[in-house]
Amino acid sequence: MIERDDMTFPFSEYQRRIGELRSRMQERLLDAVIISDAENIMYLTDYQTTGYSFFQALVVPLEGEPWMVTRKLEESNVHARTWVSVTRPYPDTGDAIQMLVTSLVEFGLADNTIGYERNSYYFTAYHQDFFHTAFAKSRLMDCFGIVEEGRVVKSSFELDVMRKAAIATKAGMKAGIEAAKPGVTENEIGAAISYAMFSAGGETPAVMPYVTSGPRSMIGHATWEGRTVLPGEHVFLEIAGCYRRYHTAMMRTVVCGELSDSMYKSQELMKHALDTARREFRPGLTVSDADKLMRNIISDNDVDARLITRSGYSIGIAFPPSWDEGYIVSLFQGSSQILRPGMTFHVIPWMWGIDGDKSCGISDTFYITESGCGSFFDDVEQDFSVKPDTDAGAGQSKTPAEKKPVLVQTNPKAASPKEKA
DSSP states (O other): OOOOSOSSSOHHHHHHHHHHHHHHHHHTTOSEEEEOOHHHHHHHHOOOOSOTTSOOEEEEESSSOOEEEOBGGGHHHHHHHOSOOEEOOBOTTSOHHHHHHHHHHHTTOTTSEEEEOTTOTTSOHHHHHHHHHHTTTSEEEEOTTTTHHHHTSOOHHHHHHHHHHHHHHHHHHHHHHHHOSTTOBHHHHHHHHHHHHHHTTOOOOSSOOEEEEGGGGGSTTOOOOSOBOOTTOEEEEEEEEEETTEEEEEEEEEESSOOOHHHHHHHHHHHHHHHHHHHHOOTTOBHHHHHHHHHHHHHSOSSSOBOOSOSEEEBSBOOTTOSBOTTTOEEOTTOOOBOOTTOEEEEOOOEEEETTTEEEOOOEEEEEOSSSEEETTTTSOOSOEEOOOOOSOTTSOOOHHHHSOEEOOOOTTOOOHHHHO
């Protein structure tokens, strides 16, 4: 391992991660592990590239120096970013798996017990079949999850990096809320969000922002497609800022017209769910019970809405195609996993199908403390941003005061819009 001071985290943090991985390897009687998941490689070495469609792997023996197998072009990322000193690159005309097998033989790991991530996106079934055939003398074991056991609990260093990601998230959301109004396209809103996130120091997220308006908010994981926002419609925003591949995510809703009774009720339910999570999430609470807290609140509504997904998921390191770590732990029924200090979750008590034709969201990214729960977004307004001044034509100029969103009251005892009338 090359000690250097220009990585995302102190060198000692990577030493700790490799040390803990080797302890888990010993428990599983593994002589070496082949780590091919892009997030796991990043976690262990600080290596990142957008070229992960080509096979890449970090091989960590129980003893001795780890090494990386990469495409020749990507070897530059190993030397520029990581502590790894040994590489075995393959050319574009070469065979990645043959290089992996050759390196395992070279470093004396033939006839040993080797772990590999069978469920990795990046180690395809075709490659795994060839690997099994070419390396038949060794005992090959699925070690999927062996790195994730460490990733699921964030260190203080990781939480600090996620706070930097949160700066980009907040900047992007503020810009998206300001941009959302009748007459603009979803693309323009997405452009405003992206510009603000990147200008605030954010990096390319695993998924670009979700921006949908009106009836398109009912389409799962849709984003901008050029549609123009109409007066009286709402705009659903979900974005994740990114810094050094760590993400924090947030949902918010903009109402371009009057706040209806059903939308007000939905807003208050989602705020209540997040407030409950903030009070009740703590070490020892099971994932199933955490989900039940959220689900019971959202289910008790009279606006025909449902929570049709999990109510939250682990979040941290991510590469496309997703910004979440939900495969490590998600908040849903039937799981006996418990919350632990350092875990981070995007909690999403969103509501699908309000009045049969709208979906809205308010969400937060929480971190579990020694005694409770904290938020990366304490300083961000949760209420829907209501813009009632939408009678003016889309092209008509407005003063800054007229453009400013009017926020509904945060007092839980506040009357509904109809009662106020």
